[in-house]
Amino acid sequence: MDIDDILQEVDPTVYRIPQEKRDLQELTRAWIAERSAPELLPWPPNDLFERINAAIKRQIERVEELTGDMDPKSNFALIVIQTELERYKYLVRSYLRARLAKIDRHTLHYLSSDALRARMSDIELAYATRHQALLHNHYLSSFLSSFPPNLQNLNDAVGGISMIETPDLDTAVIIRLLKDSFVEGRGVDSDGALQMKEGDIVILRWADAKPLVEAGKAELV
Amino acid sequence: MPMYGDLGNKLVIHAKRTQGLAHLPPYQTELVRAVTREVRDLNRDVESLLEPFQGSFDPTQDHATACTLLVNHLSMRRNKRCLLAYHRTRTDKLEEMVWNGVDVADLAGPQAGGGRGNGPGGAADGGSSSGSNLSPQEEDYVRQYSDLLAAYKGQWTDIDLTGSLEPPRDLFIDVRVLKDAGEIQTEYGAINLTKNSQFYVRQGDVERLIQQGYLQKLG
Numbered sequence: 001m002d003i004d005d006i007l008q009e010v011d012p013t014v015y016r017i018p019q020e021k022r023d024l025q026e027l028t029r030a031w032i033a034e035r036s037a038p039e040l041l042p043w044p045p046n047d048l049f050e051r052i053n054a055a056i057k058r059q060i061e062r063v064e065e066l067t068g069d070m071d072p073k074s075n076f077a078l079i080v081i082q083t084e085l086e087r088y089k090y091l092v093r094s095y096l097r098a099r100l101a102k103i104d105r106h107t108l109h110y111l112s113s114d115a116l117r118a119r120m121s122d123i124e125l126a127y128a129t130r131h132q133a134l135l136h137n138h139y140l141s142s143f144l145s146s147f148p149p150n151l152q153n154l155n156d157a158v159g160g161i162s163m164i165e166t167p168d169l170d171t172a173v174i175i176r177l178l179k180d181s182f183v184e185g186r187g188v189d190s191d192g193a194l195q196m197k198e199g200d201i202v203i204l205r206w207a208d209a210k211p212l213v214e215a216g217k218a219e220l221v
Numbered sequence: 222m223p224m225y226g227d228l229g230n231k232l233v234i235h236a237k238r239t240q241g242l243a244h245l246p247p248y249q250t251e252l253v254r255a256v257t258r259e260v261r262d263l264n265r266d267v268e269s270l271l272e273p274f275q276g277s278f279d280p281t282q283d284h285a286t287a288c289t290l291l292v293n294h295l296s297m298r299r300n301k302r303c304l305l306a307y308h309r310t311r312t313d314k315l316e317e318m319v320w321n322g323v324d325v326a327d328l329a330g331p332q333a334g335g336g337r338g339n340g341p342g343g344a345a346d347g348g349s350s351s352g353s354n355l356s357p358q359e360e361d362y363v364r365q366y367s368d369l370l371a372a373y374k375g376q377w378t379d380i381d382l383t384g385s386l387e388p389p390r391d392l393f394i395d396v397r398v399l400k401d402a403g404e405i406q407t408e409y410g411a412i413n414l415t416k417n418s419q420f421y422v423r424q425g426d427v428e429r430l431i432q433q434g435y436l437q438k439l440g
Contacts, residue, residue, distance in 0.1 A: 036245050056379045079392060086389045086425060089380050094331040096382060100373075104316070123376045138312060138362045143257045143304050151301055 003218070023051050024088070031095040032219040033213070038206050039167040040102045043121040052092060054169040059085045075181060099124065107132045108154065108164045175218040176201050184208060223295040225263070228256045229303030234281050236310040245314050248356040253304065260300050263293045311364060315355075319367050320383055325409040384428050394424045402435040 030044050043146060066078045103120065107128050110116045117125060136154060144152050154164075166177055177200045179185070184193040185204035194203060201221065212218040232252055238244055267290060271278055280287035355363070374382045402414040407426045414420070414435065432438045 040265050053377075053379065060379060081394045082423075083389075086392060089384075090389050092380050093382055093384055093387075094386055096377065097386060097437065098378070123373060127373045134238075134362060134369065135309075135312065137303065138358055139308055141358045141361075142308055142356065143253055147260055147301065148297075151260065151264075153299060154305075158404050188241075 006114065008191050020050070020055060023048060023055065025051060027091055027095065029219065031091055031098075034095055034098045038171040038173070039169060040099060040116075040118045040119050047120070052088075056085070056088060056092070059088075077205050087092045098102075100127070102167070103128050104131065106165055107135075107166055109166045113163060138198070169210075170205045172203055173206045173209050174201060174203045176207050177212075177218050179217045181212060181217045184210065225259065226303075228252060228259060229300045232256060232303045232307040236307045239310050239314060240362050245311065245318075246289075247354040248311070248359060249307075250356060256304055260297050263297050267293050269407050278357055311359065312366075315359065315363050316366055319363060319370055319438070322383060322429060338420070381428065383432075385424075385432075389424060392423060393421055394427075395419065395421055396427055396431065396436040397439055398435065399437050400435050402430055405430070 022141070026044065026048055030041070030048075034041055048202075063078065063082055063085065065073050066081070103124060109130060110120065111128055120128060139154070140152075177196050177198055180195075180197050182193065183196050183202060185191065185202075185208045194202075209218065209220075213220060232249065235246070235249055235252070270290060270293075278286070280290075292356060397419050398414045398416055401416050404413045405426065406409050407423060412420060412422065414430070419439070427436055431438055
């Protein structure tokens with residue numbers, strides 16, 4: 001998959017791409033975006049992962065069928081399919097791990113509100129909840145339980161500083177514009193604003209890029 | 222005379238050092254206990270200071286007491302942060318080991334002989350030396366976390382989540398055997414992995430063995 005594929009995908013005139021291919025493109029985009037965004041992005045909607053899982057399962061079965069065949073021609077096909085399968089699996093794995101790393105880093109933050117919880121899949125939510133419970137338990141049994149009761153919380157916000165760490169939304173990201181749009185960015189010394197064209201690439205803070213990405217006007221690269 | 226927070230600082234230094242190490246250094250049981258004790262003492266001080274006021278303490282009337290209270294208060298919170306940071310650093314490290322497939326029994330069982338020799342399932346670097354370096358609570362934690370991870374991974378049966386995070390380039394790779402690993406089954410028949418031999422195998426089949434240090438990827 002290369003840039004042309006990505007560009008083609010967002011071209012509204014192309015509708016005849018088969019579902020499987022669209023799923024792969026969607027996965028690739030989600031993967032790229034997840035790896036560059038500093039905060040957890042919403043779990044892909046529309047059962048994307050159910051379809052991906054089914055596709056992987058189908059290919060694995062296919063490989064098993066072909067393995068018995070000693071015909072050199074199908075043997076070559078087998079290697080191609082297996083390579084593709086490994087790459088597909090890598091995408092999924094890397095994507096899931098990237099998300100998990102973010103969830104582990106700021107577990108309490110992502111559990112703190114319904115809107116943030118909704119970004120996780122059911123399995124991720126279960127994982128995060130359980131992980132946090134384990135950690136808390138560990139702290140309690142290691143030292144917290146012998147603390148005075150008013151100091152046992154993990155979510156104090158005394159002195160205006162919350163104990164819950166949040167991701168840094170001001171980290172720089174690089175985005176590519178998908179539609180002509182007006183881009184505003186905050187700088188250190190002064191803020192900037194620019195009228196930009198489709199295909200332009202710009203580096204700016206995630207907090208500024210987020211609305212554009214969510215509106216489908218830009219994508220992370 | 223030691224000051225409030227000195228002990229907490231030591232913990233942070235330990236944590237900082239842990240981050241750069243391949244293995245997990247011993248748990249500082251004494252230090253953790255001492256810092257916790259300091260918090261309790263401080264809290265007792267605060268309570269005894271406040272006692273004569275019967276809940277009607279006015280900071281603007283008595284600056285000296287207010288200042289003492291503030292310092293005590295901040296010291297307690299600082300100690301708590303130090304403790305949290307120390308424990309979190311260690312659990313992060315432990316989680317990383319669990320992800321890397323270090324055998325939990327090896328990590329947690331200080332009495333197990335397998336911890337020293339590299340017996341079957343002998344863990345990669347770090348695993349063997351950190352056997353007794355865990356606190357009992359940490360051993361529990363590792364066990365529970367492995368269960369949690371196994372449960373999460375169970376939802377993605379077709380994708381080995383603990384697999385390599387390097388993008389796969391080739392289906393087949395050259396590997397050299399570093400430690401005897403016995404016989405493994407592949408689609409193309411069984412391979413006997415004896416030390417110093419070299420094979421051309423499917424990467425997916427030997428991923429785990431590479432991670433555990435039995436095989437080395439070549440080229």
